[in-house]
Amino acid sequence: MQELLFEAAPLVTGMLGLSTRSARASADPIPDTLALATIRNPATLETIARDWRDLESAPGSRTTPFQTFDFHRIWARHFASDDDLRVITVRERGRLVLILPLVVGRTPVGRVARWAGDPILQYGDVVAAPDGDVIPWLDAAFAELTRPGDISVLTLRRIRADAAIADWAARRLDAVGAAEKAMEIDLSGFTEPGDYARARSSRTARNRRRRNKLAQIGDVAFRMVDGGEEARKLARAALDLKRHWLEQQGQYSRALADPRTTACLVDMAAHEPADSGVVTASLEVGGRPAAVEIGMVHNGRYCAFLGAFDPALSKYSPGQVQMQDSIEWCIARRLGCYDLMAPADEYKRQLAGRAVSVQDYTGLLGLTGLPAAIWSTYAPRCAKAAFQILPRGLRNVIRTRIA
Numbered sequence: 001m002q003e004l005l006f007e008a009a010p011l012v013t014g015m016l017g018l019s020t021r022s023a024r025a026s027a028d029p030i031p032d033t034l035a036l037a038t039i040r041n042p043a044t045l046e047t048i049a050r051d052w053r054d055l056e057s058a059p060g061s062r063t064t065p066f067q068t069f070d071f072h073r074i075w076a077r078h079f080a081s082d083d084d085l086r087v088i089t090v091r092e093r094g095r096l097v098l099i100l101p102l103v104v105g106r107t108p109v110g111r112v113a114r115w116a117g118d119p120i121l122q123y124g125d126v127v128a129a130p131d132g133d134v135i136p137w138l139d140a141a142f143a144e145l146t147r148p149g150d151i152s153v154l155t156l157r158r159i160r161a162d163a164a165i166a167d168w169a170a171r172r173l174d175a176v177g178a179a180e181k182a183m184e185i186d187l188s189g190f191t192e193p194g195d196y197a198r199a200r201s202s203r204t205a206r207n208r209r210r211r212n213k214l215a216q217i218g219d220v221a222f223r224m225v226d227g228g229e230e231a232r233k234l235a236r237a238a239l240d241l242k243r244h245w246l247e248q249q250g251q252y253s254r255a256l257a258d259p260r261t262t263a264c265l266v267d268m269a270a271h272e273p274a275d276s277g278v279v280t281a282s283l284e285v286g287g288r289p290a291a292v293e294i295g296m297v298h299n300g301r302y303c304a305f306l307g308a309f310d311p312a313l314s315k316y317s318p319g320q321v322q323m324q325d326s327i328e329w330c331i332a333r334r335l336g337c338y339d340l341m342a343p344a345d346e347y348k349r350q351l352a353g354r355a356v357s358v359q360d361y362t363g364l365l366g367l368t369g370l371p372a373a374i375w376s377t378y379a380p381r382c383a384k385a386a387f388q389i390l391p392r393g394l395r396n397v398i399r400t401r402i403a
Contacts, residue, residue, distance in 0.1 A: 030140045030143060031136065031140070033092050033093050034090055034091065034092055034136075034137070034140050035090075035091045035092075035094075036088060036089065036090055036091075036140055036141065036144045037088070037089050037091075038086055038087070038088050038089075038144060038145075039085055039086075039087040039088075039089070040082070040083050040084075040085050040086065040087075041082055041083070041085065042076035042077065042080045042081075042082075042085060045069075045072065045073055045076060045085075045087065046073075048069075048087075048089060048096070048099075049069055049073075051096040052069035052096075052099060052127065053068075053069050054096075055096055055097075055099065055127050055128075055129060056068050056069065056127050056298075056299075057299075058129065058130055059130070060130030060131070061127075061128075061130055061299060062125065062128070062130070062162065062163060062164045063125065063127055063164075063298065063299055064123045064125065064160075064298060064299065064301060064303065064339075065277050065278075065296035065297060065298040065299075065301070065303050066117055066120075066121045066122055066123050066124070066125075066296070066303075067101075067123075067125050067126075067127050067298075068276070068277060068298055070274045070275060070276045070277065071117065071268070071276055071277070071296075072087075072101055072116055072117060073273075073274065074264060074267050074268050074272075074273070074274070074276055075116065075117050075120060075121075075264055076116070077264075077267070078260045078263050078264040078267070079103075079118075079260055079264065080103060080116070084103050084104055084105070085102070085103055085104075085116060086100075086102040086103065086104055086113060086145060087099065087100070087101045087102065087116065088100040088102070088141045088144050088145060090137045090140055090141050092132070092137070095129070096129075097128065097129040097132055097137055098126055098127070098128045098129065098134065098137040098138065098141060099126060099127040099128075100126050100138070100141040100142075100145070101115065101116040101117065101126075101127070102114065102115060102116055102145070103115070103116040103118070104150075104151060110151075110152030110153065111150055111151050111152050112151070112152065112153050112154075112155055113145065113151045113153070113154045113155070114154075114155045114156070114157070115156060115157065115158075118157070119254070119255035119258070119261065120255070120261060120264060120265065121158070122158060122303065122305065122341050122342075123158050123159075123160055123163070123182075123303075123341075123358070124156055124157055124158045124159050124163070124165075125159065125160070125163040125164055125165050126138065126141075126163075126164050126165045127164075128164040128165075134164050134165070134167075134168065135167070135168055135171075138165065138168045138172075139168075142154075142172070146365055151365055152364075152365055153362060153363065153364055153365060154173070154362065154363040154365065155176075155360075155361075155362050156169060156173065156360070156361045156362075156363075157360045157361075158342070158358050158360065159358065159359050159360070159361060160182065160356050160357070160358055161179075161356055161357040161358075161359070162356060166359075169359075169361045170361075172363060173361035173362060173363040174361065174362055174363065175359055175360070175361055176359075176360040176361060176362050177360060179357040179358060179359040180342040180343050180344065180357070180358045180359075181342060181343070181344035181355040181356070181357060181358070182339065182340070182341050182342045182344075182355065182356045182357075182358050183339075183340040183341070183342075183344050183348040183349060183351070183352035183354075183355055184337050184338065184339050184340065184352055184353070184354050184355070184356065185327065185337070185338040185339075185340070185351060185352050185353060186336070186337060186353050186354055187327070187330055187331055187335060187336050187337060187338055188336040188337075190331045191331075192331070193328045193329075193331055193332045194328070195331060196324075196327050196328060196331055197324065197328065203324070203351075204324070206320075207320055207321050207324050210316050210317050210318070210320060210321050211321050213316050214285050214290065214313070214316050214318060214321070215285075217285050217286060217313075218285045218286020218287065218288075219285070219286060219287070220283070220284070220285055220290075220321075221283075221284045222281070222282070222283050222284070222321075222322065222325040223281075223282055223284070224279055224280070224281050224282075224326070224329050225269075225279065225280045225281075225282065226271075226279050226280075227269075227270060227271035227275065228270060228271070229270060231269040231270050231271075231278075231279075231280045232266045232267075232269055232270040232272075234269070234280040234282050234289065234292055235265055235266045235268075235269035235270075235278075235280050235292075235294055236262065236266050237289050237292055237308075238280070238289075238292035238293070238294055238306060238307070238308045239256065239261075239262050239265065239266075239306070239308075241289075241292065241308035241309065241310065241311075242256060242306060242307075242308040243256055243257075244311065245308060245309075245311065248311065265278075265294065265306075269294060276296075277296050277297045277298045278294060278295070278296050278297075278305075279294075279295045279296075279297060280292065280293070280294055280295070281293040281295060281322055281325070281326045281329070282322075283318050283319075283321055283322035283325060285313065285318070288310070289310065290309060290310050290313050290316075290318035290322075291307065291308070291309040291310070291313075291318035291319040291321070291322035292307070292308055292309075292322075293305075293306065293307040293308075293319075293322060293323070293326060294306045294307075295326065297335065300334075300335055300336040300337060301335065301336070301337045301339055302326070302330045302335050302337065302338050302339060303339045303341060304323070304326070304338065304339065304340050304341065305341075307319055307322070307323070309322075323351075326338070340352055342358045
């Protein structure tokens with residue numbers, strides 16, 4: 001808790017410097033070669049669907065599953081209202097070179113611009129052409145964002161160190177708190193299913209024993225469901241199991257308590273109305289899900305977004321068995337990375353061979369931004385830290401009343 005209070009100090013003492021940097025970034029004239037536009041209505045997203053998809057899939061693109069057009073399209077159906085969006089497009093000599101997907105929310109003390117996709121989004125970034133200098137494009141987009149003068153603070157969370165926006169954010173914004181680590185398993189050296197199992201012989205042996213114990217209860221089967229009503233049912237089952245686990249632990253997730261999150265994720269899993277890149281892995285025992293994982297695939301990367309298991313089978317660790325089967329599925333489809341994402345929990349450290357820093361950033365848009373930054377960024381972090389140190393019984397009481 002004390003560390004979180006100290007984190008806010010640079011924001012206060014550095015307000016003047018931050019305001020100066022922001023003003024300088026937005027004061028430079030926009031080059032004549034650039035044309036900017038802002039999409040505020042979710043329905044208008046369709047007008048740039050083709051260009052967005054071309055940009056996200058361009059060779060060398062740094063986009064993750066959380067920057068795709070269809071991710072944002074489905075998210076907007078559930079979370080965005082008219083005039084909330086601020087999807088800023090930058091065209092250079094007529095070619096779309098950058099998309100800055102934001103949404104604006106109101107607080108009692110000001111308006112906050114944050115990533116569109118929140119709270120589902122796990123990595124924040126722009127969609128940028130890989131063959132150009134993103135800094136002037138972002139400066140122009142930022143100038144377009146701040147031009148109306150109606151936003152108090154810019155909060156950009158979960159920016160990977162290798163994101164297209166990372167250098168710009170480090171130059172223009174203030175880091176919030178310590179960076180987390182996203183843990184990844186590099187699959188590029190495995191060419192055939194079974195290679196990973198052979199390379200991790202001791203872990204494979206443990207999973208084999210787990211699988212054999214599960215087989216004593218019922219037939220064990222693994223499947224990866226790619227869209228359709230069955231994927232919808234499995235995604236809903238995963239979310240129900242996850243909420244049940246949180247309840248048992250006396251924990252609370254504001255995102256999972258929001259019915260919009262469930263509606264959005266099950267639509268993504270079902271690929272409704274378009275292929276979102278979401279797949280649903282299910283390890284089944286006796287025809288019933290023992291462990292379910294919602295994954296997101298894009299650009300050679302599989303993000304293990306959410307995993308859950310049947311608590312009645314917890315002593316058999318069905319999630320570990322399911323994860324190994326999911327990794328083998330990724331190898332069979334030539335995916336180069338199984339991304340466990342942040343935070344760097346101990347089980348992730350044991351599995352992963354590399355880590356990437358993930359940092360939150362905040363930028364004040366003048367003196368009025370400080371209350372909004374404290375309200376939207378520091379107050380929730382302090383509240384979460386305080387909640388975590390409470391006894392489980394008291395957490396359960398608070399969680400029940402919040403729900």
